Amino acid sequence: MSAAPDSASPDSASPEERTAEERPESDRRIAAAVLPALVASVLGLLPFTVYSTFLVPIADAAGGGDATVGALRGLGGVGAVLVGVAAAPLIGRVPPGRVAAWGLLLLAAASLVGTVAELPALAAFCLLVGVSNAVLYPALTTAAADRFGSGPSAARAATLVTATKTLAATLVAPLVALPALWWGWRGDLVAIAVLAVALTPVLLRHGRDRHVPAARHGYFAAFRGLAAVPGARALLLVSFGQAAAFQGHLAYLAPFYADRFGLTPGLFALVWTLSGTSFFLGNLITGRLVNTTGSDLRARRALHLFLPLALLSLFGVYLAPALPLALVCTAVLSASHAVGVASVVTLLVRRGGDLRGTALGVNASGMSLGLFLGAAAGGAGLAAGGYPGAAVVFGLFTALCVAAAATVRAAPRTPAPGRDPSPR
Structure with missing residues (x-):
């Protein structure tokens, strides 16, 4: 559950306060x-x-x-x-x-x-x-x-790049x-x-x-400045955990469907298309819906709602007794993670101010690190406990995302230093 917005947050701004x-x-x-x-x-x-x-x-x-x-x-x-x-x-x-x-x-x-x-x-x-x-x-x-x-x-422009x-x-x-x-x-x-x-x-x-x-931050001061961006550390942790959980899961999705449901590579290509299309639509639609107003409330609520859904659908994929249910859970899992990605990018862009580029750069690196650690940890889980073992590993990474997202609260309405908020 997200915290109720306070008087300083954009969520409580009156219509007269909203700018062009x-x-x-x-x-x-x-x-x-x-x-x-x-x-x-x-x-x-x-x-x-x-x-x-x-x-x-x-x-x-x-x-x-x-x-x-x-x-x-x-x-x-x-x-x-x-x-x-x-x-x-x-x-x-x-x-x-x-x-x-x-x-x-x-x-x-x-x-x-x-x-x-x-x-x-x-x-x-x-x-x-x-x-x-x-x-x-x-x-x-x-x-x-x-x-x-x-x-x-x-923020919408940034999410269009990720959706493309x-x-x-x-x-x-x-x-x-x-x-x-x-x-x-x-x-x-x-x-x-x-x-x-x-x-x-x-x-x-x-x-x-x-x-x-941007304001002339020193090289290391730019990293230290990220600590002052509201919720930045939690959002970067969410991105890392999502990449580890979702990309690691995708690395072993083909053998899972082959072993569990007997799908050939040709048929699995349809599963891959289902997953990719669900992720794209989730990213595209979320990028629009969470950026229809000047408030970041929708982006925060999306994180709080869809990351737990990603955790549930992850175990749904591995525990599904029949192919149709596994396919539904695969689509929901992809869409839920896409919502998380779009929401994190939205919040980093809105809150980053003159450190927006630094935040997005560190975010991308964290996702790269998560991808490789997730695949490696998933392989270890698979070797130790089969697909249930892999599911537990990816579930732990997703639970990390849920816990980190729960700490993201409303940001002060005051713009971050150095970024001119006037329309260009």
């Missing part, structure tokens, strides 16, 4: 304003999509086994965590469009390196893609939010598979590099006139 920035723009106008960021969010996913889709021919060309070459992708997670945290204080102090452009150039370089079918080159490819994504996505989210100041439209990324993760496999019939997987990587370089000047221009320089 608290009236959100239409989704169409927001999407048009942040279109370059949306395109870049799709482009950032493509290198690893190519790597996963063509893992077998890439491994054959490199002369390594599928398991060895596939395991190299873990280097991307290591790079994302380390560089994401290190670069977080720069996002906001430097115009985020410029940071995103740097990320795209690094993505282009990584894609070209990936065309060299040697194990050291593929290791460098995975590391560089992880590093580029670690700066690209927080910068894109910050740049999108900066287009609309600090009101509900800013989710949709792309579900649908882009054909986007890389079909052209490869003509020019092969190397051609895909070269095309990604060309598109990334072409989009770079667009991102450099995009939002440059909209950027308001």
